[in-house]
């Protein structure tokens with residue numbers, strides 16, 4: 017069940033939510049976190065918590081009858097499989113020309129993501145959020161977030177010798193031949209654990225192809241870092257399979273939530289109400305935006321403004337594969353956690369940061385795969401659809417074209433110098449570039465527009481957005497460090513000015 021009231025309620029358990037809840041708990045504020053997904057800590061009959069990556073079972077996906085891998089095909093053969101409908105860990109939400117991958121469960125995206133923990137370049141951070149004090153971010157909040165997340169760096173000597181990153185060294189060789197430089201990417205996957213995986217000393221996870229359906233070992237997901245610390249304060253509780261549907265305001269100024277309790281197949285167990293004095297929306301770019309739009313357009317929070325639902329972007333994500341020569345082996349062992357990127361962000365015309373992604377199938381595929389992050393100024397927006405009682409994202413394929421064009425400039429050059437070609441068999445049809453999905457949804461309730469400069473929602477007191485919805489569509493690198501550091505900054509201010517006083 018749920019308590020009838022809590023001084024603070026946090027919706028979601030992803031990055032923004034986890035950082036906020038820890039600091040509320042440390043300050044002595046009783047806090048309830050409501051998470052629609054499950055807690056992932058119990059092994060099932062096969063001895064593991066999460067589904068195997070290469071033979072996905074019901075644990076892999078959120079309420080789907082078929083797995084939905086980002087690589088739809090190989091040699092045009094559909095690689096997805098039928099599964100049982102279940103409250104699994106990875107969701108893919110479809111909106112016309114764009115679909116969004118999301119983590120569901122205690123820890124949100126940290127359960128399914130690639131663990132790349134990248135602090136954005138300061139000059140770009142200042143460009144996207146010019147009114148946020150960058151000295152304070154880079155002096156205090158990025159270091160605080162990196163420390164609490166457990167970010168670590170790969171041992172460079174091991175990287176050069178290991179089998180696990182042969183695929184990354186090959187891509188580096190091709191990139192350097194074309195004049196590009198590469199950069200190591202910090203991670204919240206424990207690189208020392210990975211080294212022991214390769215040495216055969218511990219059970220394998222990253223080296224057993226695990227990534228998007230959860231890691232059974234090695235990853236410092238939020239349930240092991242921020243959320244464990246939050247629970248440790250004794251002031252924070254987490255309620256699972258609780259989906260917040262509606263938010264309204266009582267006459268006394270507190271918030272009332274309608275919460276749907278789900279069963280493991282998505283059915284409704286109960287609908288309950290719960291109250292909060294301070295309400296923090298950490299349901300992610302898609303989730304928090306939807307809650308606010310629904311509240312505005314159904315009239316439960318009519319004072320919300322036009323900025324809600326604006327300023328959304330996919331962080332310029334584009335995926336592509338290159339075909340390697342027969343003599344250029346990526347290796348059959350590929351770490352599921354990327355550790356290197358091709359850094360062309362300084363290119364004034366086509367800034368691109370391309371992570372060198374694994375294709376961990378356990379056999380040599382002669383493919384180099386990349387997830388490019390590009391700087392695309394196009395932005396989508398959401399509207400509320402009354403018929404389905406949900407938010408609809410408006411984003412067209414044309415809006416994504418600039419991202420493909422930018423990535424193509426660099427990969428054409430890399431292919432030209434190395435005499436290689438694109439793969440055309442990976443994304444369901446014959447396209448070489450896939451930009452119809454994103455791992456990095458950002459925006460919808462942008463900092464300084466839908467909220468003030470600390471995430472306070474305009475038009476209402478004691479109502480806050482604390483997650484990726486605040487980031488204006490792009491951060492130039494993988495986003496979770498940015499989201500976490502902004503939450504650290506904002507909760508500091510909110511505690512001091514709105515709660516303690």
Ligand code: FDA
Pocket residue numbers: 027028029030031032033050051052053117118119120121122123124125126128129130131132133134228258259260261298299300301303304307455456457482483484485493494495496497499
């Ligand atoms: P996040 O999405 O993490 O959490 C929101 C939580 O709220 C979820 O647990 C959800 O179930 C819950 N929720 C939503 N609506 C709700 C409701 N109405 N009621 C109750 N609960 C609700 N980033 C990065 O920096 N490095 C990387 O390597 C990767 N790789 C990567 C791979 C894949 C496959 C994905 C899907 C994503 C990534 N990312 C990434 C992106 C990163 O994971 C993402 O940016 C963050 O998780 C976003 O954090 P938020 O706090 O915004 O929400």
